[in-house]
Amino acid sequence: MTARTPEQTRIYADDKLDEFFNSVTPELKAHVVSLPKRITQISARPVIRLKEVLNTADQIFDHAGKFAACARGCGHCCHVSVPITQFEARYMGENLGITPVELKQSVKHELTEYGSHTPCPFLKNGECLIYEFRPLTCRMHMNFDVDNYWCLHENWNKPEAEIPRPTIQPLIDAYHLTISHVAPIMADIRDFFPQGRATNS
Numbered sequence: 001m002t003a004r005t006p007e008q009t010r011i012y013a014d015d016k017l018d019e020f021f022n023s024v025t026p027e028l029k030a031h032v033v034s035l036p037k038r039i040t041q042i043s044a045r046p047v048i049r050l051k052e053v054l055n056t057a058d059q060i061f062d063h064a065g066k067f068a069a070c071a072r073g074c075g076h077c078c079h080v081s082v083p084i085t086q087f088e089a090r091y092m093g094e095n096l097g098i099t100p101v102e103l104k105q106s107v108k109h110e111l112t113e114y115g116s117h118t119p120c121p122f123l124k125n126g127e128c129l130i131y132e133f134r135p136l137t138c139r140m141h142m143n144f145d146v147d148n149y150w151c152l153h154e155n156w157n158k159p160e161a162e163i164p165r166p167t168i169q170p171l172i173d174a175y176h177l178t179i180s181h182v183a184p185i186m187a188d189i190r191d192f193f194p195q196g197r198a199t200n201s
């Protein structure tokens with residue numbers, strides 16, 4: 001692992017991001033772009049809408065995998081803040097058989113609050129224990145650099161840190177459209193699930 005300047009990262013990642021976007025089929029592009037409109041048509045139930053958002057995220061980001069530096073077991077990104085909404089926490093909890101903490105208001109966290117000593121409670125031996133039900137933010141978190149240099153604990157919160165990620169705006173718009181009327185409270189995954197899978201067991 002060699003030190004990388006933000007400039008090196010930018011040049012490499014711009015190419016990779018272009019390659020990724022150019023490789024997306026017109027059908028998949030249209031499917032993603034239409035998401036905010038589509039979810040309002042498929043159902044009035046927020047949970048159905050959320051599932052469609054998550055499914056669409058998987059479709060586009062599974063496709064992105066071959067362009068990213070991310071690899072199974074890497075997991076430095078599971079030590080940083082993982083913001084989720086109360087509604088998503090409830091959705092995860094229902095599927096995992098865990099009752100999330102019901103927060104009365106959003107909880108703000110400093111960017112540098114979490115680090116190597118504070119992994120996500122669902123991370124075990126470098127693997128996500130709840131992969132199928134991981135939140136949207138985890139599904140979208142990818143590093144398009146040549147390696148995970150800027151994700152390493154000692155580097156990720158340096159002021160010059162650069163973790164190039166594709167921003168898929170229709171996903172974000174559709175997510176906010178889904179949760180804004182139901183439970184817009186937002187906090188870190190650790191606030192909702194302080195003990196991970198052990199909460200109710």
Ligand code: SF4
Binds near residue numbers: 070142147
């Ligand atoms: S985002 Fe960074 S830490 Fe997470 S899997 Fe990708 S390269 Fe590894």
Ligand code: SF4
Binds near residue numbers: 124
């Ligand atoms: S939910 Fe899974 S992928 Fe997301 S931060 Fe936790 S361990 Fe990592």
